[in-house]
Amino acid sequence: MSDTKAFIVPARLARATSKSWLQLLLLAPALLSVASCSMGSKASAAEASATQGAPGEPYPNMPAIAPIGVRIGKYRDVPPSAQGPAVDPKKGYRLQELGRGLYLITDNAIQSMLMVHDKGVVVLDAPQALAAHIPQAVAEISDKPITHVIYSHSHADHIGGMKALGEQRTIIAHEETLRLLKRDADPNRPLPTVTFADRYTLDLGSQVLELSYHGNAHEPGNIFIYAHEQRVLMAIDLVFPGWMPWRRFAVAEDVNGYFAQIEEIQKLPWDTFVGGHVARVGTRADVDTQLEFLRDIKQAATTALATTKLGEGLNPADQQNPWAVFDNYIDRVAAQCVNTMTPKWAPKLAGFDVYIWDQCYSMEQTLRIE
Numbered sequence: 001m002s003d004t005k006a007f008i009v010p011a012r013l014a015r016a017t018s019k020s021w022l023q024l025l026l027l028a029p030a031l032l033s034v035a036s037c038s039m040g041s042k043a044s045a046a047e048a049s050a051t052q053g054a055p056g057e058p059y060p061n062m063p064a065i066a067p068i069g070v071r072i073g074k075y076r077d078v079p080p081s082a083q084g085p086a087v088d089p090k091k092g093y094r095l096q097e098l099g100r101g102l103y104l105i106t107d108n109a110i111q112s113m114l115m116v117h118d119k120g121v122v123v124l125d126a127p128q129a130l131a132a133h134i135p136q137a138v139a140e141i142s143d144k145p146i147t148h149v150i151y152s153h154s155h156a157d158h159i160g161g162m163k164a165l166g167e168q169r170t171i172i173a174h175e176e177t178l179r180l181l182k183r184d185a186d187p188n189r190p191l192p193t194v195t196f197a198d199r200y201t202l203d204l205g206s207q208v209l210e211l212s213y214h215g216n217a218h219e220p221g222n223i224f225i226y227a228h229e230q231r232v233l234m235a236i237d238l239v240f241p242g243w244m245p246w247r248r249f250a251v252a253e254d255v256n257g258y259f260a261q262i263e264e265i266q267k268l269p270w271d272t273f274v275g276g277h278v279a280r281v282g283t284r285a286d287v288d289t290q291l292e293f294l295r296d297i298k299q300a301a302t303t304a305l306a307t308t309k310l311g312e313g314l315n316p317a318d319q320q321n322p323w324a325v326f327d328n329y330i331d332r333v334a335a336q337c338v339n340t341m342t343p344k345w346a347p348k349l350a351g352f353d354v355y356i357w358d359q360c361y362s363m364e365q366t367l368r369i370e
Helices: 016-026 029-036 045-049 133-140 174-184 247-251 253-265 284-307 321-344 352-369
Strands: 094-099 103-106 111-119 118-125 145-152 170-174 194-196 200-205 208-211 223-227 234-235 272-274
Touching: 045 103, 094 133, 094 272, 103 133, 111 133, 118 133, 170 174, 170 208, 174 194, 194 200, 234 253, 247 253, 253 284, 253 352, 272 284, 284 321, 284 352, 321 352
Parallel strands: 118 145, 145 170, 170 194, 234 272
Antiparallel strands: 094 103, 103 111, 111 118, 200 208, 208 223, 223 234
């Protein structure tokens, strides 16, 4: 009962002044202990504040958006710009044609693609959540079998449904993806049978897919997949149309590489973008918006790092504890970053209040030590 992360802050408090809800949060263990009668005595606020390590005042200008680990009653609503066509609940997925013989399959949370060619169907990623639906979707668009599967990268949420597709097919992936899958030894993610280093063209006569590798960003081996005729680019876990990126820039292994790859995406000749998540495909405007967000957060974190003083407001008794000194500093940098980003971006990006603290912490670290 003493873990503050389990304390649910009512939405009206979380959206009210930051000082009021944060003080309530900091006092949560005491409040919960009183409520459960697990303590025989009540310490006064004065006694608590005099105790080393007791809850104190929030940082100056603490953001109203709850920090990581704090649960609130209600997150911000998803704006219409981030929503996509509805999924038939009886089917559990929807198909969307993206050009001749090319289809998106999605449950409005995760995305894959299917390409019909003369001799069969290519599956571009086999997500765990869609594995049960892919055979049915293939039957809707073709009477031919699955001949190839392309792995965008090694992560299980995107290819962990491969084994559920049945017999082995030709599986194409980057050589780094093969290395990672050998390490993981997951029977649900069979090893690729064809790999490449830089570029690979899958020429199926009536259809062509161009695969290319642009270095580490999200993770090693994550590739771009381009359907030239349809002008569709698939690049997974980089751009999230209408949404805040998943936490810490989609857990990018190389944040600078992540920024660079989105700039590269902006320059390529495509009309429709498939990012692997959320409820709709992307447009060039979506990529422009995400780049603008990234540039803004980089500037916000740069300014916060330059204007935040080390050790300011820290308990003097903790000055000899370097972990405490830097924790205090980093938290205040992140708080300033969140405050800077909120007015412009909270109304624009779905999930802003869910992951803005994650993004600011990640940006701070990238700028400070990389």
